[in-house]
Amino acid sequence: MTKPPLLIDLKFSDRAAVVAALKRHFADRDVIDLGAAENAGRDLSDCRYAILWQPDADLFSRATNLDVLFSGGAGVDRVLALEGLPDAPLVRFVDPSLTRRMSEYVVLQCLYHLRQVAAYRSSQKARRWQPLPQPEACAATVGIMGLGELGRDAAAKLKMMGFNVVGWSRTAKTIDGVETFDEAGRDAFLARTDILVGLLPLTAETTGLFDLALFEKLRRGGPLGAPVFINAGRGGSQVEADIVAALDRGILGGASLDVFETEPLSAESPLWDRENVVITPHVAADSDIGALFAHVERQIARFEAGEPLEHVVGRKRGY
Numbered sequence: 152m153t154k155p156p157l158l159i160d161l162k163f164s165d166r167a168a169v170v171a172a173l174k175r176h177f178a179d180r181d182v183i184d185l186g187a188a189e190n191a192g193r194d195l196s197d198c199r200y201a202i203l204w205q206p207d208a209d210l211f212s213r214a215t216n217l218d219v220l221f222s223g224g225a226g227v228d229r230v231l232a233l234e235g236l237p238d239a240p241l242v243r244f245v246d247p248s249l250t251r252r253m254s255e256y257v258v259l260q261c262l263y264h265l266r267q268v269a270a271y272r273s274s275q276k277a278r279r280w281q282p283l284p285q286p287e288a289c290a291a292t293v294g295i296m297g298l299g300e301l302g303r304d305a306a307a308k309l310k311m312m313g314f315n316v317v318g319w320s321r322t323a324k325t326i327d328g329v330e331t332f333d334e335a336g337r338d339a340f341l342a343r344t345d346i347l348v349g350l351l352p353l354t355a356e357t358t359g360l361f362d363l364a365l366f367e368k369l370r371r372g373g374p375l376g377a378p379v380f381i382n383a384g385r386g387g388s389q390v391e392a393d394i395v396a397a398l399d400r401g402i403l404g405g406a407s408l409d410v411f412e413t414e415p416l417s418a419e420s421p422l423w424d425r426e427n428v429v430i431t432p433h434v435a436a437d438s439d440i441g442a443l444f445a446h447v448e449r450q451i452a453r454f455e456a457g458e459p460l461e462h463v464v465g466r467k468r469g470y
């Protein structure tokens with residue numbers, strides 16, 4: 152029996168990687184890859200599965216019989232906002248390689264601020280020999296907002312580096328060696344935090360969460376001089392005008408931002424010019440295409456065997 156076809160609409164920057172990975176995956180079924188010019192205008196009504204990242208606006212009016220949707224990334228805010236989204240299960244991408252690379256990013260940024268790399272870069276530029284105080288990681292507390300797949304792995308790796316780690320999530324968690332706070336404990340969590348790490352999904356509750364009022368609640372007098380903000384969750388959770396104001400007023404001493412309210416970040420943004428702000432173009436943890444396709448193959452096999460899908464997004468909670 153022929154297996155139901157799979158639709159792919161992945162607007163990833165590395166198109167060649169998608170084409171190469173397709174040669175190694177889904178050998179047992181037809182794949183309609185909308186990135187290939189010959190598939191423009193194809194009838195999509197037979198497709199039962201779709202892998203999506205920034206799909207065409209009219210996709211769901213053409214693919215009208217989808218049984219399962221797969222997000223090309225871990226975050227699903229954009230998929231959930233799509234016009235005409237069918238009421239089919241949405242599976243998000245959970246993958247050890249993505250998780251490990253996110254933790255690399257988080258550890259790198261925490262160490263960057265702890266070891267005052269920006270100040271040393273500036274001294275180097277001025278050919279100035281200027282030693283600075285050198286606190287150890289155990290003198291600083293990293294507070295992670297979001298204790299999901301990514302937040303928990305980052306917490307474990309930061310602990311390994313010697314940082315104190317506290318964490319905050321919607322529902323209470325127990326994590327060895329990490330003091331955790333639920334929604335109601337937010338202010339107590341912030342009061343403990345020297346380096347704030349955002350690893351939250353974008354939902355109605357997390358939109359605009361990282362604002363001046365929140366930054367003002369972070370611990371003062373810590374080893375970094377002033378608190379630092381690191382965000383690799385979603386830019387919609389931060390208020391960039393407030394980050395700039397907080398930096399201007401010394402409420403924040405620095406920031407590392409991988410995500411922005413509008414991407415790409417405008418060339419006019421004042422954030423580009425700040426000495427102690429690290430800007431990366433939403434690359435903290437890209438999806439590995441081969442791993443993504445292997446994950447979708449596993450989930451389709453489960454679905455077709457009548458087993459439950461994994462990593463299904465809760466539509467109501469929004470992640």
Ligand code: NDP
Nearest residue numbers: 225226297298299300301320321322352356383384435436
């Ligand atoms: P998970 O769904 O596994 O974890 C989300 C965490 O956020 C959970 O701990 C959840 O709480 C918590 N959370 C959600 N809403 C709230 C809220 N209102 N208040 C408090 N806590 C809340 O997601 P992942 O860890 O896999 O990924 C997190 C996000 O990282 C993704 O949604 C995506 O936006 C972003 N991302 C960014 C990448 C990049 O390259 N910059 C790459 C990959 C992902 P609870 O545990 O109680 O449910």
Ligand code: OXD
Nearest residue numbers: 224225226436437438
């Ligand atoms: C994701 C991302 O959500 O790359 O996976 O942002």
